[in-house]
Amino acid sequence: MGTAHSTLMNKGESFTSIELKINFFRPTWRDKLTAHARPILSGKTITVYHCKITNTEGKLVAAVTSTVMALRGDKAKGR
Numbered sequence: 311m312g313t314a315h316s317t318l319m320n321k322g323e324s325f326t327s328i329e330l331k332i333n334f335f336r337p338t339w340r341d342k343l344t345a346h347a348r349p350i351l352s353g354k355t356i357t358v359y360h361c362k363i364t365n366t367e368g369k370l371v372a373a374v375t376s377t378v379m380a381l382r383g384d385k386a387k388g389r
Contacts, residue, residue, distance in 0.1 A: 311359040311376040314347040318357075319380070328356075329377040341365045347374075355380050 315325055347361040361374040 311347045311361050311374065311378070314349075314359060314361075315357060315378050322382070324381045324385075325378045326381060327376060328379050329375075331375045333373045335370055335372060336365075338365055338371050343371060 312325075312327070319325065343363055343365060345361055345363045347359050349357050350360050351358040357378050357380070359374075359376045359378070361376070362370060363372040363374070365371050
């Protein structure tokens, strides 16, 4: 979800995760996983994402919810 959010950042901006919740539904060992993340709430500073992770059969392996906070100006320096 960090990769998804990074596509929304402007030059000189950064972000940090402030919450991450993962539910695992089935085991996987040697499988190709696909993750699809989308924002479910996007404000000026806080964005909440939901991500579904599926295996090659299209079965849900895990679901992730993440909250990220945009950092701008002095808060983004050095990040």
